[in-house]
Amino acid sequence: MTESTKISKKVIERLSEYRTALDEQSAGEQRNIFSHELARLCGVTAAQVRRDLMSIGFSGSSAKGYDINELKQTVSDFLGFGEERRVVLVGIGHLGRALLDFFVNRHPKLVVCAGFDVNEMRINRVIHGVRCYAVSEMERVVAENRAQVGIITVPESAAQETAERLVEAGVTGVLNFAPVQLRVPGHVFVENLNISTVLEKVAYFAGLNADRERVTK
Amino acid sequence: MTESTKISKKVIERLSEYRTALDEQSAGEQRNIFSHELARLCGVTAAQVRRDLMSIGFSGSSAKGYDINELKQTVSDFLGFGEERRVVLVGIGHLGRALLDFFVNRHPKLVVCAGFDVNEMRINRVIHGVRCYAVSEMERVVAENRAQVGIITVPESAAQETAERLVEAGVTGVLNFAPVQLRVPGHVFVENLNISTVLEKVAYFAGLNADRERVTK
DNA sequence: TTAACGCTGTGAATTTTTTCACAGAAGTTT
DNA sequence: AAACTTCTGTGAAAAAATTCACAGCGTTAA
Ligand SMILES: NC(=O)c1ccc[n+]([C@@H]2O[C@H](COP(=O)([O-])OP(=O)(O)OC[C@H]3O[C@@H](n4cnc5c(N)ncnc54)[C@H](O)[C@@H]3O)[C@@H](O)[C@H]2O)c1
Ligand SMILES: NC(=O)c1ccc[n+]([C@@H]2O[C@H](COP(=O)([O-])OP(=O)(O)OC[C@H]3O[C@@H](n4cnc5c(N)ncnc54)[C@H](O)[C@@H]3O)[C@@H](O)[C@H]2O)c1
Numbered sequence: 487m488t489e490s491t492k493i494s495k496k497v498i499e500r501l502s503e504y505r506t507a508l509d510e511q512s513a514g515e516q517r518n519i520f521s522h523e524l525a526r527l528c529g530v531t532a533a534q535v536r537r538d539l540m541s542i543g544f545s546g547s548s549a550k551g552y553d554i555n556e557l558k559q560t561v562s563d564f565l566g567f568g569e570e571r572r573v574v575l576v577g578i579g580h581l582g583r584a585l586l587d588f589f590v591n592r593h594p595k596l597v598v599c600a601g602f603d604v605n606e607m608r609i610n611r612v613i614h615g616v617r618c619y620a621v622s623e624m625e626r627v628v629a630e631n632r633a634q635v636g637i638i639t640v641p642e643s644a645a646q647e648t649a650e651r652l653v654e655a656g657v658t659g660v661l662n663f664a665p666v667q668l669r670v671p672g673h674v675f676v677e678n679l680n681i682s683t684v685l686e687k688v689a690y691f692a693g694l695n696a697d698r699e700r701v702t703k
Numbered sequence: 704m705t706e707s708t709k710i711s712k713k714v715i716e717r718l719s720e721y722r723t724a725l726d727e728q729s730a731g732e733q734r735n736i737f738s739h740e741l742a743r744l745c746g747v748t749a750a751q752v753r754r755d756l757m758s759i760g761f762s763g764s765s766a767k768g769y770d771i772n773e774l775k776q777t778v779s780d781f782l783g784f785g786e787e788r789r790v791v792l793v794g795i796g797h798l799g800r801a802l803l804d805f806f807v808n809r810h811p812k813l814v815v816c817a818g819f820d821v822n823e824m825r826i827n828r829v830i831h832g833v834r835c836y837a838v839s840e841m842e843r844v845v846a847e848n849r850a851q852v853g854i855i856t857v858p859e860s861a862a863q864e865t866a867e868r869l870v871e872a873g874v875t876g877v878l879n880f881a882p883v884q885l886r887v888p889g890h891v892f893v894e895n896l897n898i899s900t901v902l903e904k905v906a907y908f909a910g911l912n913a914d915r916e917r918v919t920k
Numbered sequence: 921t922t923a924a925c926g927c928t929g930t931g932a933a934t935t936t937t938t939t940c941a942c943a944g945a946a947g948t949t950t
Numbered sequence: 951a952a953a954c955t956t957c958t959g960t961g962a963a964a965a966a967a968t969t970c971a972c973a974g975c976g977t978t979a980a
Contacts, residue, residue, distance in 0.1 A: 696875045
């Protein structure tokens with residue numbers, strides 16, 4: 487094991503955002519960036535940026551700030567983008583297809599290498615550039631591709647069994663869009679992304695704000 | 704103002720999850736639920752459930768736990784689902800259509816009442832049951848519907864202007880899927896949901912886990 | 921050469937979030 | 951009716967995340 491101190495989910499998320507922001511900037515001619523500039527791009531504080539970069543041992547100069555290319559490289563390496571990471575997607579429905587369309591050829595290091603579905607209509611076709619298979623082939627295809635990440639966009643009722651199959655096939659990280667709590671072995675990382683929950687949260691605060699406006703006026 | 708103490712985003716998110724979990728349970732005949740049961744359904748601790756419910760002033764009985772119906776009602780009311788909340792969606796592309804399909808008639812109190820796009824092909828049509836308009840009609844339609852929430856699924860380059868239009872039209876909460884930091888007035892709540900970031904996070908931890916497995920074995 | 925500036929890196933303080941741990945309630949058993 | 955059991959509600963402790971605040975450095979200006 488190479489790692490010294492464990493780094494939290496929150497920090498990883500922000501590092502990913504820093505990298506994305508820098509990528510978008512990179513068309514520009516700017517070679518360096520200050521913590522407060524990066525902070526503004528990502529909607530966090532300058533101190534937070536410095537802390538996060540400190541936590542991965544990256545440092546800049548007080549006069550110039552951070553070297554953009556070096557920083558991108560360091561963060562990419564840290565996130566494990568030194569080599570391609572393979573991702574598979576299960577459930578090629580509305581959301582699954584949107585994600586395929588979005589990720590294919592978009593990300594340099596995360597490549598969606600296969601899709602799976604139970605629907606005959608989807609099987610053995612290439613959708614948005616990704617070959618789709620029957621779920622019965624999952625074990626083989628995941629292994630052949632050495633895929634570590636699985637995206638679950640199947641109906642809620644099929645999510646648990648899908649997770650189990652993915653784990654069985656060798657996946658160690660799952661991004662789950664179905665609104666269920668998956669039960670997986672301890673060595674598997676699961677992130678549940680429940681879009682309804684997020685929307686309900688937005689609605690709640692939208693309501694508070696609307697009320698406040700009404701009162702204030 | 705009615706509110707006593709402010710409740711954090713995290714708590715709101717979990718409350719939403721509790722409600723969802725209970726809804727799914729509700730087919731069952733169980734009338735009461737213990738904190739540890741609800742906790743398990745939602746992947747949190749029992750203490751957390753009790754704390755969260757305490758924070759909205761809901762209490763159960765030590766013998767029976769919480770009354771499911773009462774709890775659903777209380778949480779729903781707290782989240783502002785006493786009345787219908789109107790939502791509009793801008794950018795009827797791949798992701799936008801998936802979301803329309805998903806939310807329409809799915810949520811009892813969050814109703815997507817209109818969609819907007821610049822593409823002629825989408826305008827003045829009904830997609831997944833939702834009427835779609837030209838963005839030039841946003842002000843009128845949002846006002847007529849008293850929509851408080853806007854979902855942004857336009858390309859990154861159009862996200863900021865879309866946000867401004869939405870806010871102008873009266874929206875006080877925005878769920879933004881474009882990977883940019885929106886600048887909005889202080890009375891508007893913005894939640895950025897960057898799916899790439901989430902996937903990168905999953906990939907990172909999947910990598911760690913895969914490494915660990917390899918070492919352990 | 922000296923002074924001034926604006927930044928980074930980072931202990932320390934603060935705030936936020938989570939967990940602990942237990943008194944007291946309500947039911948059950950003996 | 952006493953002894954158990956198992957839960958909730960909640961102070962208090964602990965842990966995690968964020969912010970403060972400033973020494974020290976490289977750069978520029980005079
Ligand atoms: N569409 C959205 O915007 C959205 C938003 C939030 C959450 N979700 C969640 O994402 C999931 C998918 O949503 P959707 O709208 O794309 O649904 P969908 O019905 O359009 O697609 C589901 C797909 O999964 C396939 N499928 C069913 N069982 C399967 C199995 N056992 N193995 C493999 N594939 C299987 C179906 O054939 C179908 O193609 C659901 O759990 C939903 O709750 C969707
Ligand atoms: N598809 C996904 O799974 C996915 C995942 C993560 C993030 N996103 C983000 O969501 C956004 C949309 O993604 P998509 O895949 O649906 O893209 P898309 O190109 O399929 O859809 C974009 C839609 O927005 C419309 N549009 C463009 N400019 C507009 C404007 N000014 N006003 C109103 N409508 C406008 C287009 O006509 C099109 O219908 C992008 O910002 C993308 O980065 C998408």
